[in-house]
Amino acid sequence: MPRVKVLKGVAHNLGSSFISLMNYTADDYSMGHILRFARESECSTLTIDLLHGTGNPAGLLQDPISDLPSRYLGMFHRLVESAGSDRSLIQTATLTLTYDLLSSQPSPIPSEPQSAYTCDVSIVDKRGKDYAARFDGWWFVERAEHNRLxxxxxxxxxxxxxxxxxxxxxxxxxxxxxxxxxxxxxxxxxxxxxxxxx
Structure with missing residues (x-):
C-alpha cells in the first residue's frame, strides 16, 4: 500500500539535490545561473511546480536552465516511486528558491559577492498535510570568473x-x-x- 509519511524524506532529498554541486548546467551550477538571472531582473524568487514541470518567473529560467523544471519533475516522480508512495496521493508539490538580493558577503572570488538563499520544498498530500524541508545558505556566481580565466x-x-x-x-x-x-x-x-x- 502506498505510503505518505515517506514524503518528508522525498522533500528533503529533492531539496538536497537542487542545492548540491551535482546540479550543474553548462558552465555553472544551476543555483549560480538562477542567482545571475535574479540580479539582472531584480526578481528574487523562483517557484517550480513539481507535479507539472513548470516554473515561474520565466526570467529566472532562461537558457541554459530552461529545462530545469522538467528535469526535476522527472526526479520528483522517481523519488516518490522509489520511496514507496504514489503521485495520486499528492495534492501539490513545489520547490521555492529565494535569494536575498539586498544582503551579501565576500566569496572566494573577490568580484563575485555571495547572496543568502532559502530553498523550500513543500509536498501536500490529499488530506492537506504538508511535508516540508527547508535549506539555507550562501551562493555566488562562478560562471563569470570561469570565463575570465x-x-x-x-x-x-x-x-x-x-x-x-x-x-x-x-x-x-x-x-x-x-x-x-x-x-x-x-x-x-x-x-x-x-x-x-x-
Missing amino acids: VTASNMKGSLERKPRSWRWPWIVLAVVLALGIGFVVWVFVLAHTFKNGI
Missing part, C-alpha cells in the same frame, strides 16, 4: 606564442647550415686522409 589563459597563450613564432625558420636554417658545414668538413678531412694514405 579562460579569456586570460587564451590571451596569455597567444602573447607567449607570438614572440617565438619567428624563431622557427631561423632555427631550421641554422641547423641546416651546421649540418652542411659539418658535411663539408668531413669530406675534406676524409679526402686529406685518403690522399696521405696513398
Whole structure:
C-alpha cells in the first residue's frame, strides 16, 4: 500500500539535490545561473511546480536552465516511486528558491559577492498535510570568473606564442647550415686522409 509519511524524506532529498554541486548546467551550477538571472531582473524568487514541470518567473529560467523544471519533475516522480508512495496521493508539490538580493558577503572570488538563499520544498498530500524541508545558505556566481580565466589563459597563450613564432625558420636554417658545414668538413678531412694514405 502506498505510503505518505515517506514524503518528508522525498522533500528533503529533492531539496538536497537542487542545492548540491551535482546540479550543474553548462558552465555553472544551476543555483549560480538562477542567482545571475535574479540580479539582472531584480526578481528574487523562483517557484517550480513539481507535479507539472513548470516554473515561474520565466526570467529566472532562461537558457541554459530552461529545462530545469522538467528535469526535476522527472526526479520528483522517481523519488516518490522509489520511496514507496504514489503521485495520486499528492495534492501539490513545489520547490521555492529565494535569494536575498539586498544582503551579501565576500566569496572566494573577490568580484563575485555571495547572496543568502532559502530553498523550500513543500509536498501536500490529499488530506492537506504538508511535508516540508527547508535549506539555507550562501551562493555566488562562478560562471563569470570561469570565463575570465579562460579569456586570460587564451590571451596569455597567444602573447607567449607570438614572440617565438619567428624563431622557427631561423632555427631550421641554422641547423641546416651546421649540418652542411659539418658535411663539408668531413669530406675534406676524409679526402686529406685518403690522399696521405696513398
